[in-house]
Amino acid sequence: MxxxxxxxxxxxxxxxxxxxxxxxxxxxxxGRGHTVYFDNKQLEYNGTTCECPYKIKVLVKDEQVANLKAKERGMATTIGQNFAMTLKITQEKGGDEVVETYQLKLPYNMDGIVVNLPAYLEGLPEEAWMSEFVPIATESTAEDEEVPGGDEFEMEDLGDF
Amino acid sequence: MNNKSFGKKVLGFVQDNTVPLMFIVICAICIPLSGFSASYLINEIVTRMGRNIFLILCLLIPIMAGMGLNFGMTLGAMAGEIALILVSDWQIWGIPGVVLAMILSIPISVLLGYFCGKILNMAKGREMITSYIISYFMNGIYQLIVLYMMGPIIPIKHSSIKLPRGYGVRNTVSLLNMRQCLDNLLAVRVGGVKIPVLTFLIIGVLCIFIIWFRRTKLGQDMRAVGQDMNVARDAGIKVERTRIISMIMSTVLAGFGMVIYLQNMGNIATYSSHSQIGMFCIAALLVGGASVDRASIGNVFLGVILFHTMFIVAPKAGAAITGDSMIGEYFRVFASYGVVTISLIMYETKKRKNKSLVGQQLAQAQKEEEAQNNG
Structure with missing residues (x-):
C-alpha cells in the first residue's frame, strides 16, 4: 500500500x-432528561411574599400534566434544556382563567428541578424560583439485592426473550 | 420412475429442512391448544421480531467466514449493557439515549471482538465451543466491572442504579425513559397489530448492508476463508485478519442489537440479560433452517417467527395438556437446547457422510485407473 x-x-x-x-x-x-416539579406554594424572598393563586393548570406539549391548588406539587418529564409550558392561572375561586406560555432554560447538571410557580410569575430572579430536587434517600439493607456471588452452576432463569 | 424421483426430492427436502418442519408441526399443535387469538399472536410475534432480528442477523457474518455459530455474541451484548447503564446514569433519554448507547458500545465491542477473534484464531476448527467458553470467561470480567468497579472507579451517580452498599450496579436498571422509543416512533397500527416501522427500517438497513457486504472484497474474502482457509491463504488472503474482522463486526452488531432489544424490554437485568441471549439467538437461527456453515437472512426471519411462536404458545399449551404451565416453560428451554444439539449432530453427520462419499469416489477412481492400467 x-x-x-x-x-x-x-x-x-x-x-x-x-x-x-x-x-x-x-x-x-x-437527550439530557429532566424531571420538572411545579410548586404552587407561597414563598418569601428578600422580604417579598409571593402569594399562590387559587389554581394553576400546567400544560406541556398541549397535554395537561398538573392541576395545582395551593400547596400542591406536580411534575413533568422533559428532554433537552429548553422547556416550554403553558399555565392556565385562576387567581381566585370563580375567577377568570389567564392563559400564558412560558419558556424555561433548564440547567444541564440538575436531574430534578423544582420551579416555584408563584415566585416565577412574580418575576423574581432565578435563584428564588428554581432549586434542585434532592430525593430523600431511603434506608435499604444489603439483603434487598441479591447479586451474583456464588460459585454454583445452576439452571438460569429463562425470563422473557 | 417419476414417482421415485419425486419421492427422492421430497425426502431430500425433509432431510434438509428437518428442524423448521419439526417446529412448524409443534406450532401447529400448540397454537390451537394455547387458545390465543390471532391478533394477539401476530402482535406478539411482530414485537419479538423487532426485538430480536437485529441480534440474530449479527450471527451471519461469522458463519460467512466459516467460524460457525458465534456464541461470543454475548460479548457484544455485554458491551451494549455497559453502554446502557452509563447512559442511564447520565440521564440521557429517548432516541438520543439509544444512539449514544450504540456509539458507546462500539469501542467496547471492538476490543472484545478483537480479543475473541485472536483467541478463535488459536483454536481453528473448534470455534463454537471456544467462543462459548469465552462468553463465560468474559461474564466474570463483566461482573467484576459492574459489581465492583462501577461506583469507585467508573463513576455512577444515581442511587437508583447503584447498590445500597455504595458500589456495584443493582440487579435491575430501569430504562423507562427510553422504553420502546424506537418502536413507538413511526409505529403504525394495522388491524390492532402495532408495527414498529422504525425498528423494521433499521433491520432492513442491516439486511441491505449484509447483502452489499457479501459482494465487497472483504465479503468475498470472508466467503473464501469460510470455504477453505488453506486455499484462501494461497490466494493471498490474510486469513487471520479476515476472521478477526468478522468477529469484530459481529460483536459490534450484537452490541447494537442488545441496545435495540433492551430498549424494547424497558429494563436491564444487569447480571442475566446477556447470559442466555447467545443460546436463544442461535437456536432461533437454527430453527429457521440455518446450519453451522450456511445461513441466510431468510433463515433469520423464518427462525424468529417459528421459534417465538413456540415461545409464546408453549406455556399455555403446556398448561392445557398437563395442567401445569411450568411444563411449557421447561419445554421452551428443552426445545432451545435440543434444536442446537440436533443441528450440530446433523452438521457433523453430513460432514462425515460427505467425507466418506469423497473417499468412496476416490477409491472408485483408483480402481478404474488400476483396471485401465492392467487392461
Missing part, C-alpha cells in the same frame, strides 16, 4: 471517530 492511500485511510478513520464523538456530544445535550 502506498503512502498516499495509507494517509487517506488514516484520515478517513480519524474523521469517522471525530464524527462519532460529535454525534455523542450532540446526543448528550439534546
Amino acid at each position: 502506498d503512502n498516499a492511500s495509507k494517509t487517506r485511510r488514516l484520515l478517513f478513520r480519524l474523521g469517522t471517530v471525530l464524527i462519532l464523538i460529535g454525534i455523542c456530544a450532540v446526543m448528550m445535550i439534546v
Whole structure:
C-alpha cells in the first residue's frame, strides 16, 4: 500500500471517530432528561411574599400534566434544556382563567428541578424560583439485592426473550 | 420412475429442512391448544421480531467466514449493557439515549471482538465451543466491572442504579425513559397489530448492508476463508485478519442489537440479560433452517417467527395438556437446547457422510485407473 492511500485511510478513520464523538456530544445535550416539579406554594424572598393563586393548570406539549391548588406539587418529564409550558392561572375561586406560555432554560447538571410557580410569575430572579430536587434517600439493607456471588452452576432463569 | 424421483426430492427436502418442519408441526399443535387469538399472536410475534432480528442477523457474518455459530455474541451484548447503564446514569433519554448507547458500545465491542477473534484464531476448527467458553470467561470480567468497579472507579451517580452498599450496579436498571422509543416512533397500527416501522427500517438497513457486504472484497474474502482457509491463504488472503474482522463486526452488531432489544424490554437485568441471549439467538437461527456453515437472512426471519411462536404458545399449551404451565416453560428451554444439539449432530453427520462419499469416489477412481492400467 502506498503512502498516499495509507494517509487517506488514516484520515478517513480519524474523521469517522471525530464524527462519532460529535454525534455523542450532540446526543448528550439534546437527550439530557429532566424531571420538572411545579410548586404552587407561597414563598418569601428578600422580604417579598409571593402569594399562590387559587389554581394553576400546567400544560406541556398541549397535554395537561398538573392541576395545582395551593400547596400542591406536580411534575413533568422533559428532554433537552429548553422547556416550554403553558399555565392556565385562576387567581381566585370563580375567577377568570389567564392563559400564558412560558419558556424555561433548564440547567444541564440538575436531574430534578423544582420551579416555584408563584415566585416565577412574580418575576423574581432565578435563584428564588428554581432549586434542585434532592430525593430523600431511603434506608435499604444489603439483603434487598441479591447479586451474583456464588460459585454454583445452576439452571438460569429463562425470563422473557 | 417419476414417482421415485419425486419421492427422492421430497425426502431430500425433509432431510434438509428437518428442524423448521419439526417446529412448524409443534406450532401447529400448540397454537390451537394455547387458545390465543390471532391478533394477539401476530402482535406478539411482530414485537419479538423487532426485538430480536437485529441480534440474530449479527450471527451471519461469522458463519460467512466459516467460524460457525458465534456464541461470543454475548460479548457484544455485554458491551451494549455497559453502554446502557452509563447512559442511564447520565440521564440521557429517548432516541438520543439509544444512539449514544450504540456509539458507546462500539469501542467496547471492538476490543472484545478483537480479543475473541485472536483467541478463535488459536483454536481453528473448534470455534463454537471456544467462543462459548469465552462468553463465560468474559461474564466474570463483566461482573467484576459492574459489581465492583462501577461506583469507585467508573463513576455512577444515581442511587437508583447503584447498590445500597455504595458500589456495584443493582440487579435491575430501569430504562423507562427510553422504553420502546424506537418502536413507538413511526409505529403504525394495522388491524390492532402495532408495527414498529422504525425498528423494521433499521433491520432492513442491516439486511441491505449484509447483502452489499457479501459482494465487497472483504465479503468475498470472508466467503473464501469460510470455504477453505488453506486455499484462501494461497490466494493471498490474510486469513487471520479476515476472521478477526468478522468477529469484530459481529460483536459490534450484537452490541447494537442488545441496545435495540433492551430498549424494547424497558429494563436491564444487569447480571442475566446477556447470559442466555447467545443460546436463544442461535437456536432461533437454527430453527429457521440455518446450519453451522450456511445461513441466510431468510433463515433469520423464518427462525424468529417459528421459534417465538413456540415461545409464546408453549406455556399455555403446556398448561392445557398437563395442567401445569411450568411444563411449557421447561419445554421452551428443552426445545432451545435440543434444536442446537440436533443441528450440530446433523452438521457433523453430513460432514462425515460427505467425507466418506469423497473417499468412496476416490477409491472408485483408483480402481478404474488400476483396471485401465492392467487392461
